Amino acid sequence: MVQLDDLDRAILRLLKEDARLTISEIAERLNRPESTIHFRIKKLLERGVIERYTIILGDSLRPKAVALIYIQAETPIIEDFLEKYISYIMKTLSILPNVLAVARSGKDSVVALVGEESEDKLNKFIDETIKVLPTLKRVEVIPLQDFVKGEDLVGFLVRV
Amino acid sequence: MVQLDDLDRAILRLLKEDARLTISEIAERLNRPESTIHFRIKKLLERGVIERYTIILGDSLRPKAVALIYIQAETPIIEDFLEKYISYIMKTLSILPNVLAVARSGKDSVVALVGEESEDKLNKFIDETIKVLPTLKRVEVIPLQDFVKGEDLVGFLVRV
DNA sequence: TATGAAAGACATCATGT
DNA sequence: ACATGATGTCTTTCATA
Numbered sequence: 017m018v019q020l021d022d023l024d025r026a027i028l029r030l031l032k033e034d035a036r037l038t039i040s041e042i043a044e045r046l047n048r049p050e051s052t053i054h055f056r057i058k059k060l061l062e063r064g065v066i067e068r069y070t071i072i073l074g075d076s077l078r079p080k081a082v083a084l085i086y087i088q089a090e091t092p093i094i095e096d097f098l099e100k101y102i103s104y105i106m107k108t109l110s111i112l113p114n115v116l117a118v119a120r121s122g123k124d125s126v127v128a129l130v131g132e133e134s135e136d137k138l139n140k141f142i143d144e145t146i147k148v149l150p151t152l153k154r155v156e157v158i159p160l161q162d163f164v165k166g167e168d169l170v171g172f173l174v175r176v
Numbered sequence: 177m178v179q180l181d182d183l184d185r186a187i188l189r190l191l192k193e194d195a196r197l198t199i200s201e202i203a204e205r206l207n208r209p210e211s212t213i214h215f216r217i218k219k220l221l222e223r224g225v226i227e228r229y230t231i232i233l234g235d236s237l238r239p240k241a242v243a244l245i246y247i248q249a250e251t252p253i254i255e256d257f258l259e260k261y262i263s264y265i266m267k268t269l270s271i272l273p274n275v276l277a278v279a280r281s282g283k284d285s286v287v288a289l290v291g292e293e294s295e296d297k298l299n300k301f302i303d304e305t306i307k308v309l310p311t312l313k314r315v316e317v318i319p320l321q322d323f324v325k326g327e328d329l330v331g332f333l334v335r336v
Numbered sequence: 337t338a339t340g341a342a343a344g345a346c347a348t349c350a351t352g353t
Numbered sequence: 354a355c356a357t358g359a360t361g362t363c364t365t366t367c368a369t370a
Contacts, residue, residue, distance in 0.1 A: 018236040018237060020336070025336050028231070028233070028336045029336060031230070031231045032230055032231055032233075032335075032336070033228075033230070034228060034229060034230075035195060035196075035228075035229035035230050035231050036195075036229045038345085038346065038347085039346080039347070039348095040345090040346075040347095048354095048355085049354085049355055049356065050346095050347090050356095051354090051355065051356065051357085052354065052355060052356095054347070054348075054349095055354085055355095058348095063234075063236070064234040064235065064236065065233065065234055065236060065237060066231050066232075066233065066234065067231075067232045067233060067234040067235075067328065067331055068193075068194060068195075068231070068232050068328075069194060069195035069196045069229065069230070069231055069232075070191070070192055070193070070194075070195050070229075070230060070231070070232055070332075071188070071191045071192055071195050071226050071227075071228070071229055071230070072226075072227045072228050072229075072230055073188070073192075073225065073226065073227060074223075074224040074225050074226065074227040075224065075227075076178040076223070076224065076225060077178060077225060084244065084287065086318060106324045107324070109324075109325070110324050110325040115325065116325070116326055117323065117325050117326025117329055118323065118324045118325040118326065119320040119321065119322060119323045119324065119326075120320075120321050120322040120324070121318050121319055121320055121321065122319060122321075125318075127244065127318060127320060129326065158246060158281050158285075158287060159281055159282060160279040160280075160281055160287060161279065161280050161281065161282075162279060162280040163277065163278065163279045164266045164267070164269075164270050164278045164279065164280070165269070165270040165275065165276070165277050165278040166276055166277025166278065166279075166289065166333050168227065169277055169329065169332070169333065171227055172230075172329070172332050173326050173329065175192075176180070176185050176188045176189060176192070198362080198363060198364085199363070199364065199365095200362080200363065200364090208338090208339095209338075209339055209340070210339095210340095210363085210364085211338075211339055211340070211341090211365090211366090212337085212338055212339065214364070214365070214366095215337075215338075215339090216337095218365095219337095
């Protein structure tokens with residue numbers, strides 16, 4: 017479906033590190049003419065290989081305490097209600113500003129990535145805002161510390 | 177620690193959506209002179225509020241099946257060995273290209289975000305590459321489907 | 337810190353190899 | 354895929370408030 021050659025990949029890698037590199041800088045580093053780099057990036061955008069450009073926010077704006085929350089919904093008497101439970105939970109979580117990401121997990125579960133300024137606030141948030149949602153059967157909290165890979169994930173997700 | 181006014185926040189929000197907006201476009205949208213926008217962005221970069229610029233890769237390069245893996249390490253006879261177990265697990269996972277993120281979780285656990293082209297390949301990868309690591313006590317797989325928030329997380333993390 | 341104006345750098349496009 | 358040149362736009366800097 018996607019055909020990328022070495023040059024495409026090299027360009028993508030450079031832009032991933034620093035999307036503000038100018039075409040001439042990229043051209044110089046890869047020893048190719050500017051016109052070629054320009055053409056390639058244009059194509060990568062047209063093909064949707066590059067979806068969009070964005071910024072990663074620094075430490076000062078990032079929550080200091082983050083955790084994954086695994087939420088299992090109650091099994092309703094009427095089976096069709098499960099979908100309603102799930103979509104209610106997901107929508108409610110999505111609205112909250114310190115919920116960084118929400119995804120469904122299997123038939124009856126939802127996973128959320130949450131962040132707060134401190135551990136205390138995070139625990140308070142989980143107890144007072146998440147655990148009180150209706151139709152929950154089980155809530156597991158998986159704290160995340162010390163990222164070894166994907167560290168700037170939080171700086172990418174955090175809103176301002 | 178960080179002092180952001182409304183203009184800073186407005187700029188950050190625009191850049192988060194599209195970091196290729198030119199200074200003049202931003203200036204126009206926010207009804208401020210270009211030099212002011214330029215000055216603000218410069219300051220945001222200097223202060224590290226904006227950490228860096230990057231690209232988000234599109235669907236074609238993203239793994240179709242992603243899951244969180246919760247890994248608990250064995251409790252060693254000699255307590256000091258736990259740290260060695262954990263750091264071995266984390267380092268090993270980090271090297272793998274389809275492991276998108278790795279973080280520690282508490283004393284004896286690690287969480288990894290993994291992605292593969294298909295569910296089959298993902299399960300195969302988990303069985304053949306993750307579960308066979310030494311010193312594991314417990315491995316929980318939490319599949320992620322249908323992101324409702326933070327959807328382009330995968331396009332942000334995926335490598336090329 | 338904000339602004340306006342000027343200078344230089346850059347992206348973009350057309351054309352041809 | 355690469356080269357070149359023309360064009361308009363954008364960034365950057367600086368003097369000033």
